Amino acid sequence: EDQVTQSPEALRLQEGESSSLNCSYTVSGLRGLFWYRQDPGKGPEFLFTLYSAGEEKEKERLKATLTKKESFLHITAPKPEDSATYLCAVRGTDKLIFGTGTRLQVFP
């Protein structure tokens, strides 16, 4: 059964304190791993798609990496506006399977 596990559930960082979020997955035939950002009361905002092990993508302070078993979302020198829930999802044979997310809070 396809499964996605994200850790930690919650993360509190001081502004400028870099860290990483983890997404572990098991899926038969990976057809993409997706990272989304979700603010309270809003729909997920697309960040990255990764398709194969070794692939990396960057956007501003965020960098996503992928191995055969997990993905990391690295946040470099975060700012308070980076506070949100970060969702990881994988696509196997037919649909997206979402993790429960990591709630990130960045304090000034």
Place this chain on the structure above:
Amino acid sequence: GAVVSQHPSWVICKSGTSVKIECRSLDFQATTMFWYRQFPKQSLMLMATSNEGSKATYEQGVEKDKFLINHASLTLSTLTVTSAHPEDSSFYICSASRAEYEQYFGPGTRLTVT
């Protein structure tokens, strides 16, 4: 690009009434649209997948007679919650697929049934 809208953003209705939620892809044609449900502090759960002009495919455990989905065009899908009950109160989110595997999400609709 890849903007998806939902209307309304929030709705309150009485138990037993029906509510329709619209999902539109504003700047692209979406061959496939998806409807999700999200409970507080939980992840998104796929309810159904719809392709333009054909019947929706519902996930196991989702009542197709209660959650009616219509995908009338390449830019519009609707979800109607029929005979709503308090347990149907939730955050409903649609998404639209432009490329084969990428999905773009709407802002969500908060439904409260009293």
